Amino acid sequence: MAILKIARMGHPVLTRPALQVEDPTAPEIRRLIADMAETMEDASGLGLAAPQVHVGLRLFVWRGGAGNILALINPEIEAVGEEVEEGWEGCLSIPGLRGEVPRAARIRFRGLDVEGRLVEGEAAGLPARVIQHETDHLNGVLYPMRMTDLSRFGFNEELHRAAQAGAAQAERRAEEATA
Template identity: 95%
Template sequence: MALLKIARMGHPVLTRPALPVEDPTAPEIRRLVADMAETMEDASGLGLAAPQVHVGLRLFVWRGGAGNILALINPEIEPVGEEMEEGWEGCLSIPGLRGAVPRAARIRFRGFDIEGRLMEGEAAGLAARVIQHETDHLDGVLYPMRMPDLSRFGFNEELHRAATQAARAANDQPPQEST
């Protein structure tokens, strides 16, 4: 296994749609998935798509339930219902920054594992957010492109500082009198 170089925002591989994987069971795909899993672990990520490691193929790895690393090849996703949730996201290809991104609250997904078996299911919460984020990478979309409010996009340290100051200010306010 090997650590792979992660493409950063601005590299053209991140804005091109990825091509379908012809054979999910091919040895080179198995090797790529293993290297991607090791790279994601080393970078402390929750997910990593092939375009992020300069490979224009439709597959990603992510940390599933119980901390297992799973691969999803040629994924298809669709929202379940119309409920949206806004949540903070970061990206290994956009280091040091975070943004508030609206995503479908629940999704249905399907794709293949490295054994060529069909994987399908529903996801909500963080799992749904990660799967949508990684699938976006396969379509050439980075999370800032999904943000309707860029005032909620910034460097981790600045966002943390602002949140800390806001919390302190809220705690220092005298109690409101009720009428």
């Protein structure tokens, strides 16, 4: 297995739609998935799509329940219901930044696993967000393109500092209100 180079925002591979995987059980696909899983682990990511490692194919790996790393090949997703949730996202291709992104609260997904077997299910919360984020990569979409309020986009350190300052200010107000 190998640690792969992660493409960063600005590289054209990240804005092109990826191609269908013709043979999910091919040895080179299995090797790619293993290398992507190792790369994701090394980078402490929750998901990693093939275009992020300079491979324009429709597959991604992600950390499923109980910490297992799963692969989804040629995924299809659809929203279940109309509820949308705002949530903070980062991306291994956009290091050091984070933004608040609206996503479907619940999704239905289907695709193939590394054995070529059909995998389908529903997801909500963080798993739904990760699957949508990674599927966006396969369609040439980066999370800032989904943002509706760019004032909620910034460097991790600055956002953390601002959150701490806001919490300290709220604490002072609460103390003043009880005094």
